[in-house]
Amino acid sequence: MNPKRARSAPQRTQDTQPEADTWTLRLYVAGQTTKSMTAFVNLRRICEEHLAGRYQIEVIDLLENPHLAQGDQILAIPTLVRKLPVPVRKIIGDLSNTERVLIGLDLVSRKVGGDHATKETA
Amino acid sequence: MASAQAQLPKSPTGILGLDAITGGGLPKGRPTLICGSAGCGKTLLAMEFLVRGATQFDEPGVFMAFEETTEELTQNVASLGFDLNDLAKHKKIVLDFVYIERSEVEETGAYDLEGLFIRLGHAIDSIHAKRVVLDTIESLFAGLPNPLILRAELRRLFRWLKAKGVTAIITGERGDETLTRQGLEEYVSDCVIVLDHRTTEQTSTRRLRVVKYRGSVHGTNEYPFLIDESGISLLPITSLGLQHTTTNERISSGIPRLDAMLGGMGFYRGSSVLISGTAGTGKTSFAAHVVDATCRRGERVLYFTFEESANQITRNMRSIGIDLHPWVQHDLLHFEATRPSFTGLEMHLTLMHKAINRFKPQVVVVDPLNSFVVADNVSEVKAMLMRLVDFLKLQQITGLFTSLTAGGDTIEQTDVAISSLIDTWLLLRSIELGGERNRGLYVLKSRGMAHSNQIREFLLTDHGVELRDVYVGPSGVLTGSARLAQEAQEQSALVLRQQEADRKRLELQRKRTQLEAQISAMRTAFAEQEADLLQDIAQEQMRETLLLREREDMAQSRKADAPANQHTGDPA
Numbered sequence: 001m002n003p004k005r006a007r008s009a010p011q012r013t014q015d016t017q018p019e020a021d022t023w024t025l026r027l028y029v030a031g032q033t034t035k036s037m038t039a040f041v042n043l044r045r046i047c048e049e050h051l052a053g054r055y056q057i058e059v060i061d062l063l064e065n066p067h068l069a070q071g072d073q074i075l076a077i078p079t080l081v082r083k084l085p086v087p088v089r090k091i092i093g094d095l096s097n098t099e100r101v102l103i104g105l106d107l108v109s110r111k112v113g114g115d116h117a118t119k120e121t122a
Numbered sequence: 123m124a125s126a127q128a129q130l131p132k133s134p135t136g137i138l139g140l141d142a143i144t145g146g147g148l149p150k151g152r153p154t155l156i157c158g159s160a161g162c163g164k165t166l167l168a169m170e171f172l173v174r175g176a177t178q179f180d181e182p183g184v185f186m187a188f189e190e191t192t193e194e195l196t197q198n199v200a201s202l203g204f205d206l207n208d209l210a211k212h213k214k215i216v217l218d219f220v221y222i223e224r225s226e227v228e229e230t231g232a233y234d235l236e237g238l239f240i241r242l243g244h245a246i247d248s249i250h251a252k253r254v255v256l257d258t259i260e261s262l263f264a265g266l267p268n269p270l271i272l273r274a275e276l277r278r279l280f281r282w283l284k285a286k287g288v289t290a291i292i293t294g295e296r297g298d299e300t301l302t303r304q305g306l307e308e309y310v311s312d313c314v315i316v317l318d319h320r321t322t323e324q325t326s327t328r329r330l331r332v333v334k335y336r337g338s339v340h341g342t343n344e345y346p347f348l349i350d351e352s353g354i355s356l357l358p359i360t361s362l363g364l365q366h367t368t369t370n371e372r373i374s375s376g377i378p379r380l381d382a383m384l385g386g387m388g389f390y391r392g393s394s395v396l397i398s399g400t401a402g403t404g405k406t407s408f409a410a411h412v413v414d415a416t417c418r419r420g421e422r423v424l425y426f427t428f429e430e431s432a433n434q435i436t437r438n439m440r441s442i443g444i445d446l447h448p449w450v451q452h453d454l455l456h457f458e459a460t461r462p463s464f465t466g467l468e469m470h471l472t473l474m475h476k477a478i479n480r481f482k483p484q485v486v487v488v489d490p491l492n493s494f495v496v497a498d499n500v501s502e503v504k505a506m507l508m509r510l511v512d513f514l515k516l517q518q519i520t521g522l523f524t525s526l527t528a529g530g531d532t533i534e535q536t537d538v539a540i541s542s543l544i545d546t547w548l549l550l551r552s553i554e555l556g557g558e559r560n561r562g563l564y565v566l567k568s569r570g571m572a573h574s575n576q577i578r579e580f581l582l583t584d585h586g587v588e589l590r591d592v593y594v595g596p597s598g599v600l601t602g603s604a605r606l607a608q609e610a611q612e613q614s615a616l617v618l619r620q621q622e623a624d625r626k627r628l629e630l631q632r633k634r635t636q637l638e639a640q641i642s643a644m645r646t647a648f649a650e651q652e653a654d655l656l657q658d659i660a661q662e663q664m665r666e667t668l669l670l671r672e673r674e675d676m677a678q679s680r681k682a683d684a685p686a687n688q689h690t691g692d693p694a
Contacts, residue, residue, distance in 0.1 A: 030236040038231075062237060066244035069237050073221045076266065077236035092266070093231035104228030 023047075023055040024084040028069070030062045030077045035094045039078040042095035050107050080104075130337045133181070133253065133289040136174030137167070139356025143341030144332060148313055153280050153290040155310035157302045158317030162328055163349055164293040165190070166199070167317065168255040170353045171291055173204045175253045176214035181289075183253035184216045184245040188261035192217040202353050216245045222265025229267040235275040239282060246288060254283060254290040260304045269304075280309050301333070312336045318344070327468045330356060346468035355472060368392065373485075373520060376415030377408075379589035380548075380563075383578065385571035389546055391484075392518040393569070394511050396491075396541070398525040399550030403561055404582055405524040406430070408548065409487050410439040410446065411587055412522055417449035421484035424477060425457045428493040432457030443585040456481050462493040467506045470494070475513065486514055490524040511543045545569045553579070553601045560601035563589070579605060 027043055029036035040059065047055045062069050062077070072081050076092040082105055091104035102108045132146035141147050148154045148171070156164050172183035187195055195217060196206040209215040218241065246254065259279075262272055283290045292310055294302030301307045307314055314334040320327060329344040347356040372387035381388040389395055395412075397405045413423045427435060435457070436446050449455035458477050465473070478486060488510075494503045507523075514521040523544075541547060547566040552559045564577045579590045579601045593600040593608045600608050 028237060030240055033236075035232055035234070042231075062240040066240045069241040069244065070218060074237035074241065075220060075222065075235055075262070076233040076238075077240075078233065079237060080230075089228070090226055091228045091230050093229050093233040096231035097229075100228055100230040104230060 021054070021085050023051050023082065024058070025055060026058045026060060026072070026081045026083055028060050028062055028072065028074045028077060028079045028081070033077075036078050038094040038096060039080070042098070042101070043080060046095065046098060046101055046105075050102070082106075132338075133175070134179055135171045136178045137170055137354050137356065139345065139347070140330070140354070143345060143356070144313075144335060145338055145340060148289055148291070149335070149338070150289050151284065151287045152312040153283050153292055153310045154313040154315065155292050155294060155302070155306055156315045156317065157294040157296050157306070159296045159319060162317040162319040163347070163354065164317055165195075165257050166202070166349060167315075167354055168257055168291040168293055169195070169199050169204065170202070172215060172253055172255050173199070173206075173209065174353075175289075176209055181252035182214050182216075182249040183255065184218065184242065184249070184251045184288075185255045185257065186218045186220060186242060186245070187257050188220050188222070188265075189258055191219045195219075202349075202351065204353075213249045216249055216251065218242075218245055220261075222261060224265050224267075227266065233268075233271065235262075235272075235279065238275075239279065243286070246286060252288055254288045255293070256290065257293045258295060259292055260294050260302065260306065263304050273304075276306070277309050327466050346472065348469060348472040350476075352476075355476065367518070369518065373419075374415045375408075376411035376413075376418075377587050377589065379578075380411075380587075383565055383574035383576075383589075384546065384568055385573055387571075389520060390570065391520055392515055393545035394514065394521040394523065394543060395546045395548070396523050396525060396544040397548045397550065398527050400527055400552055403550035403552060404580070404587065405526070405550060406435065406489055407439070407442055407444075407582055407587055408550070409489055409522055409524055410435070410442070410444045412485065413446060413449070413455060413487060414444050416485045417446075417452075417454040420454070422453075422481060423449070423455045423485045423487060424481045424483035425455060425487045425489065426474060426477075427457060427459045427487075427489050428462050429490060431459050441584070442582050442587070456483075467494060467502055471506050471510060474510065478513070478517075478519070483519060485520045485522060487522045488524070490526050492525050508543055541567075553577075555601050556604045558602040558604075562601060 025043065025047070027040060029039065040057075043057060047057065060068055062074065068074075072079075072090075074081075078092070078094060080091040080095060080101075082089040082091075089104055089106065091101060093100075095101050099108075131150040132144070132148065133150040134141050134147035135144075156167055158164050169185065172185055175181040175183050185195070190198070192206075199206060206215060206217060210217060220238070220241075242254070245251065259276065262276075263269055266272060280290075280292075292306060294304070294306045296316075297303040297305070301314065301316060311334070313332070313336065316331045316333050318329045318331070320329065327346050328349065330347050331344045332340045332342065345356050347354055369391050371391040372385075372389065373391050374381050374388040375384070397408050399405050409425075413425065416423050425432075425435075430438075432450075436450070439446055446455060450457070456477075458474075460470070460473070462470070464470075474488075491507065492503075494506070511521055544567075546568040549564055549566045551562050551564075553562040561580050561582070562577050563580050565573045565575070576592050578592060581588045581590060590605065593605050
């Protein structure tokens with residue numbers, strides 16, 4: 001358990017630092033579908049919980065801007081792309097599985113994600 | 123079925139042969155599945171369909187690549203003369219590389235492939251594409267989690283493609299038990315084409331088979347195909363059936379006396395001619411005559427040689443007085459010299475097809491046929507030749523084949539057993555007689571014409587093949603010195619007969635002279651007698667006249683008589 005805490009601790013410290021990088025998240029959707037709405041709501045909730053004050057969400061509706069799909073190699077909808085910090089991460093689905101979202105965004109370590117999830121849901 | 127074929131609109135591929143076996147191309151506005159193992163040409167076939175659509179049929183296309191980047195694709199097909207950059211610049215083609223890496227994607231809940239749809243839809247709309255290629259969509263299964271969602275989405279994708287009205291090609295890797303690893307054939311049910319790449323006898327051949335084509339008749343066989351610098355070409359010969367048009371036009375063999383044996387006029391145009399014979403019987407020389415005669419008519423000859431080089435043939439034929447070199451220079455004759463072991467049979471056939479299509483000859487020579495036969499591939503050679511003969515006949519090209527037969531008792535049997543395909547079969551053989559080997563020729567068969575049934579001896583002279591007169595001796599046809607002896611004998615008999623006739627003519631002359639002399643002597647004698655007699659007659663007449671006058675004078679002087687009426691009146 002300790003390594004996990006050690007890992008997340010620096011992030012929290014970064015959180016408090018005023019010069020901390022702002023996370024740029026881009027959510028690709030296609031129209032106002034249920035999945036898209038769910039994804040957006042989930043994303044807001046997760047960000048507020050883990051990245052409060054230092055995130056920026058950009059929602060791109062591919063129905064309006066279809067040409068943007070190619071640039072970020074979007075196939076699945078909804079797709080969340082972490083543009084910053086690098087490296088770029090991609091998460092598909094409606095983000096209802098919070099634990100997997102955190103893993104995908106590198107907010108928790110991949111190896112111990114399972115334990116973390118059980119704790120969170122509990 | 124035929125009416126369905128007429129109704130079903132098709133999208134021509136522009137690929138040589140593929141349109142022929144599919145009756146005009148792929149089903150228009152529907153997806154087609156092309157599957158096969160690695161390296162059998164799926165991507166290339168799909169790309170050629172797209173490029174030819176854009177360049178030849180004014181149907182722009184979208185290529186969505188899941189495995190190769192657009193740069194790689196562009197480089198790969200540049201060797202076939204396809205300039206994708208240029209086509210993309212002119213809005214004829216859109217290349218879209220879809221990158222998916224499983225390790226970089228985290229699935230966090232329900233998703234769909236709307237992004238792919240939008241992306242593809244955008245690409246289609248941007249150039250008003252009529253054709254779409256998805257290569258290889260199965261990569262999605264490796265790249266994205268949750269196959270259940272993927273399957274549902276693929277089903278939706280194919281419906282969506284149909285609704286879009288684009289003609290699509292979906293490629294798929296061949297699976298163990300199924301046509302594709304992910305069973306794509308379940309979703310694409312309109313047209314399924316399987317490509318295959320097999321190696322037999324150390325020669326690899328790519329083959330194509332239309333497994334399914336809903337609503338259309340199609341060739342069902344495996345058709346070998348070839349990828350070369352001009353793309354894919356397919357040989358659908360066996361699908362064509364026996365529907366050659368025939369002509370009554372005859373073409374000369376270049377040997378007048380051989381023409382005479384063939385009903386007096388030579389071969390039929392567009393027929394297949396086989397010259398078979400044992401080694402050294404002059405098969406190539408006969409072929410050279412035909413070549414020479416054809417070029418003299420201003421027609422073109424394509425000469426496939428598998429044992430001799432072009433130069434060697436030209437040199438050798440010069441020794442019998444046939445100079446083929448000028449014809450080569452005038453572009454009427456072209457040699458294609460390859461080793462039989464150079465490629466597999468199918469490849470040979472394909473190469474021959476391409477050469478024939480390029481050169482457009484009226485006569486094709488294959489010298490010799492049976493160099494293709496190695497080990498026990500006779501049936502394959504026969505199948506190949508059947509397709510070659512069919513192809514030639516369809517184009518009204520006269521095919522001249524030579525075949526080397528092994529000496530011995532099966533001389534009427536060619537090694538490749540293609541006699542049934544041949545219209546005119548000339549058999550050359552060595553005739554052993556009187557301790558000599560001489561060359562004989564006979565017409566084993568010649569369909570559709572009266573032909574000589576004689577065995578003729580021929581000589582290879584410095585002015586070509588020369589057929590000699592026939593001398594039949596007690597033991598068959600006389601050849602060589604036996605024939606010469608016979609000729610001499612006949613010659614001397616002729617001389618004797620002539621001498622006899624001369625003698626008789628002289629005697630007749632003599633008799634006539636004699637007779638004429640007699641006649642003239644008799645004439646002379648008669649003339650003399652005649653003159654005498656005439657003189658006698660004249661004298662006699664003169665004497666008679668004189669006598670009469672004397673008597674009158676005498677009576678006058680005697681006044682012996684008065685006129686008769688005065689005498690009777692006076693006394694009264």
